[in-house]
Amino acid sequence: MKSEQSTDILIIGGGVIGLFCAYYLSETNSRITILDKGPANEASSHGNCGLITPSHVLPLNSWPLVFTALKSMRKGDAPFHMKPQISKQFLNWGMQFLRNCNHNRVINNARSIQELLTPSRAYYDELFEKEEIECNWRQNGIYFLFKNKNEFDHFSKENELTSRFGQNAIRIPKQELLEKEPALREDIAGAWIYSDDAWLRPNELVSGLKKILVGRGVEFLESAEVVGFEKYKDRLINARTSKGVEIKSNQFVLAAGAWSPLLASKMGLNLPIIPGKGYSITMGNQQNAPTRPIIMMERMVVATPWSNGYRLGSTMELAGYDSSLNLNRLNALRRGASEYLKTSSQGNPEEVWTGWRPLTPDSVPIIGPSKKISNLTYATGHGMLGMSMGPATGKIVSDILK
Ligand SMILES: Cc1cc2nc3c(=O)[nH]c(=O)nc-3n(C[C@H](O)[C@H](O)[C@H](O)COP(=O)(O)OP(=O)(O)OC[C@H]3O[C@@H](n4cnc5c(N)ncnc54)[C@H](O)[C@@H]3O)c2cc1C
Secondary structure (H helix, E strand, C coil): CCEEEEEEEEEECCCHHHHHHHHHHCCCCCCEEEECCCCCCCCCCCCCCCEECCCCCCCCCCHHHHHHHHHHCCCCCCCEEECCCCCHHHHHHHHHHHHCCCHHHHHHHHHHHHHHHHHHHHHHHHHHHHCCCCCCCECCCEEEEECCHHHHHHHHHHHHHHHCCCCCCEEEEHHHHHHHCCCECCCCCEEEEECCCEECCHHHHHHHHHHHHHHCCCEEECCCCEEEEEEECCEEEEEEECCCEEEEEEEEEECCHHHHHHHHHHCCCCCCCEEEEEEEEEECCCCCCCCCCEEECCCCEEEEEECCEEEEEEEEEECCCCCCCCHHHHHHHHHHHHCCECCCCCCCCCEEEEEEEEECCCCCCEEEECCCCCCEEEEECCHHHHHHHHHHHHHHHHHHHC
């Protein structure tokens, strides 16, 4: 049965980005509705690694990564895997990615990324001072761990670049590191630590935010997939959902993560975003877990320890909208971790998970008013860093719509 509702601001997508938009917007008097096709807060923002990393200012665009991707096409368990695709969206995205693989663009894009990462880190401090959200928030920095001595030494070049953006890592040689972290295997080379980096348990953060928003009167409409829009001239009038509800709104925010381009096309728009699939395995507390998160650099596996669990995550698979759980990739996470850590990652996991990062071709999210639809604001394309950039995105969107 068809029914109609109305609101002032309709946010499409209840992941970390939609929730942070609603959090700052709910400080105004507007009526806010969040629409989600699943339970809000259960998509990409649920099972990720939970790192809050101002250190990750550099975009993904680099020629070595392109060569790694090309070589990985035949390897089912490589940390970076690209499935050959001939869709127009993928080819356009790939061309734009290549155009951004030059030094000047990398530096410019890093500036834009920094403008989201640095304030977000400070807004997290404010958030946890103001609100009671139990989400294992810790701020001791994150190790970038190497097994190979040359790669370890060579990281000084990357550190020189990140230092330009206020992110300077400290080099920790092997012996000192082994004394600090008994969880590490003896055959590692050393680590760099960015001390501004922090971490949290993402599903707990998003559940905490949702609870606060419900308390503030934000309305959640879940299991309601947006299937179309009504438009008049350059304005959206309403969003039609699979539940038969039509929601009329003055303003629309598109925060649907990796699904954003599919929704944009229903509005006649084209967004350069593709899904970058990742995996995680979550276990209960493990004996001899590391004291802080570890990025195992050669394998690109992340281990995140919390007081109530332990997660291995990562891998990047460009394979379109394929949501299957590939056991090869899950096992590669375990194998990768066992090359660096004494911590066991065997045993029955509490959860095995896959999610899509919304990847733009220059690693810079798309935030701000649409040029073609006068009452549409974008908040999407956060790629590998949605948890780290959520608060600043929410503030920007709220400043635009206030
Ligand atoms: C393995 C892995 C590890 C990661 N680790 C980190 C990390 O350590 N730190 C970090 O900062 N980031 C990390 N990320 C990235 C981060 O998870 C994402 O950038 C972030 O979750 C994106 O948030 P979002 O709100 O844009 O999208 P999502 O959380 O995916 O939310 C989008 C929402 O839109 C809804 N939706 C989609 N289509 C429709 C529709 N038609 N109608 C209604 N609703 C719709 C979906 O149901 C979903 O709930 C990781 C990602 C992966 C995959």
